[in-house]
Amino acid sequence: MITIRHGAPADELFLKEMTYQAIYSPKGGGFLPRKVLEEPAIRRYHADFGREGDLAFVALSDGEAVGAVWIRFATTDQKGYGFVRADVPELTLAVLPAFRGRGIGKALLERMLTQLKATGLAAVSLSVARSNTVRKLYERYGFRIVKKQRNSCTMLLELT
Numbered sequence: 001m002i003t004i005r006h007g008a009p010a011d012e013l014f015l016k017e018m019t020y021q022a023i024y025s026p027k028g029g030g031f032l033p034r035k036v037l038e039e040p041a042i043r044r045y046h047a048d049f050g051r052e053g054d055l056a057f058v059a060l061s062d063g064e065a066v067g068a069v070w071i072r073f074a075t076t077d078q079k080g081y082g083f084v085r086a087d088v089p090e091l092t093l094a095v096l097p098a099f100r101g102r103g104i105g106k107a108l109l110e111r112m113l114t115q116l117k118a119t120g121l122a123a124v125s126l127s128v129a130r131s132n133t134v135r136k137l138y139e140r141y142g143f144r145i146v147k148k149q150r151n152s153c154t155m156l157l158e159l160t
Helices: 009-022 034-038 104-119 134-140
Strands: 002-006 055-061 064-072 090-095 123-129 144-148 152-158
Touching: 002 104, 009 034, 009 055, 009 064, 009 090, 055 104, 064 104, 090 104, 104 134, 123 134, 134 152
Parallel strands: 090 123
Antiparallel strands: 002 055, 055 064, 064 090, 123 152, 144 152
């Protein structure tokens, strides 16, 4: 059975792992060395989790964390790949490979979007590889492409 709880600063190491899992590989993962997680452009997604504006939900299976969704607002010097503007947080979603295809990502996304709408946030953005099939999930929830890069795209969901 899957349960979802609020994330906390103590989840930073798990969010670091989920950041790695969120880096799309069309061949199923493992294509980048884990040291990529220490690069500033990637580190900004997980480092010092719990600062103002951070919000996360963690999916648990039998008490073990198996997936997460979280948002972070960019700082002026650390804009993420899905950055749109300073008042729009960037969303990251990932599920451990062994637990994919079970609706966990969908449940996490729904929980986050419900929370964001309740707080009155205007919009949320993300970056996704153009060939990643999870893009279809985002499109079903109303995310639209606002910027295309070579292999990825930035998507935005207006919440109000």
